[in-house]
Amino acid sequence: MSSQVIVLVEDDPGLRVLTTRALQGDGFEVHPAGSAPEMWRALDRAAVDLVLLDVMLPGTSGIDLCRQIRQKSDVPIIFVSARDSEMDRVIGLELGADDYLPKPFGTRELVARVRAVLRRGGMDRRHEAAGDGKAHFDGWSVDFPRREVLSPSGATVDLTGAEFDLLSSFLAHPQRVISRERLLELARTRIGDSSDRSVDVLVSRLRRKLSHDGAPPPIVTVRGAGYMFNAKVTHY
């Protein structure tokens, strides 16, 4: 399998070089760009799997750039910003960015986010035609890019990173038995301690956090096989 191509748009030369090296170290092919025109050239030159975009570029704002990319392509975009303001995050995600990475980030976090978005991109292509990354079940709604879960009463339900990844895996394979091993594999980036027990702990936490009005969430244990998400899931 040929390595996946990432276009990195970052105006700070030092950070551009370092990020490029970090991603290359993980087996990605990286095309660095220091400005908007360079980015367009890089996008034209090759098939691109992901764009890593700094919001605060001189000249053009990253937000405008994101909008322009979206008009032409569905390539996954990760926003990088030094401002961890809620506004930036929301605007970026509304405009179609797939994730938001606040500065400063470490190599592990960078690679994990890139992998997660690439995997989700693949998943999206498998399960839905053109979705903007939302799912519904039993009155609950899940926003994947914003990593946000809303209860039937409209309250934000904060999950830990690992719990959200586990829920995403369930939502990608509803009404099918998934083994513990498979769940671990799907959520590998988040679960440090990769034992079967950690999956059980995560599932029990998810059940507690996703209960509503006394009704348990539709995660059933299938003896000797694993777990099943027993609800109708609509992606859109």
Next chain:
Amino acid sequence: MSAGGRWSLGLLGRILAILLLAVVVEFGVSTLLYERASRLSVHEDEAHRLAENLALAVKFFNDTPMADRHALADRLSTDRYIFTWHEEAPRPPLANPALSRMRLQVTAWEPSLVGTQLRLRVKSPGRSNVVIGNLRLRDGTGLEIHAPHLIQSTTFTINRIALALAPAIALVVIGALLTRVTLRPIRELVKATGEIGHGGTVQLAEKGPAEVRRLTRAFNEMQARITTLIEGRTRALAGVGHDLRTPIARLRLRTDMIDDPQVRKAFAGDLVEIEGMLNSLLAYFGRDVDPEARSRVDLAVMLSSMVDELADEGKPAEYQGPDHCEAVCRKSEIKRAVSNLIENAIHYGGRAIVGLRIEGPDAAITVDDEGPGIPEDAIAMACEPFVRLDAARARNTNGLGLGLSIVTHAAASAGGRFSLANRPEGGLRATLVLPLQPLET
């Protein structure tokens, strides 16, 4: 409102005007009342008796020869009416307008007295109040009558005191009301001054006396200057903070390239510390630059996820509380506040026990630790910005001493409260009380 040029009396002018008004009213009312009081009239029947007595006496004196008139006067005199006869015509006494009404009453009842040049006056009014009447008999001699009991002196005095007191009391009340109205803008100014610095600006309308209007304008301008100054510095600081994130990101990526694991770990630790300081600084200053909107949040799940995240990293944190508890709040702000409390609890108290209780309309979030607590007299100081209680351990502390003041601010902006207390069983308890359904502001 630019009422700067509008003409105004000024505070001094107003107070003088109030005094002037008081004096004028007092003078006017007193004059009016004294006029009333001295225009004494007696009861109709008293006047009639006086008239009848006078008419009869005049008739007797006219019919009696001069020689017998002194004796007649003695015979006619009673306790109530004492007659004296004067051989020469009475010198015209000073007409007392005060008794003109009584004279009218008398002459109306006995028209025969009209031609007698009857003059009535009051002697030493206020004490014994003797009404003295003088008239001319037909032959030009004079008759004088003293009527000591005609006017009750006691009622007269009480009336006078009451009459004098009434306007005085009314004046005090009016004066107090007017002064109150005049000073109202100053009271508003005092109130506004107390509100400055608790978020938001208080723009006062320029009204009232000239001095107060000038004061109000100066106050508004001062407030605007302070706001601009603080905003400018906050923005500059926030800008620097954001700019610092790019070099920190470079350092973090470079750190990952260090081969020696010990050096790498040390570098990473330093970077975490720098980042912690930067984040708390930005949280402290950024809250005013970029306020967050309120939304419905499941506090119970939020707290247990925060604890789970830490527990997954092997940190000593646990959650005790209900599975669900929905509240409307600024999520990031509350999350940051609680996270500061948890960090403190783990750092100073060995472990963090996060609790949640619903208390009527509020949610009470508690963070307990098992540390030594803090001295009672230092509890209030602990919430001040840039205060760290353990100066000696400052080097090990992650942050700038802004943690608790961020919590205090979060509590205030949510309409809740924050308190610290030493637990009787040891350790410190931090309590953050938030309304489940805050009032819209």
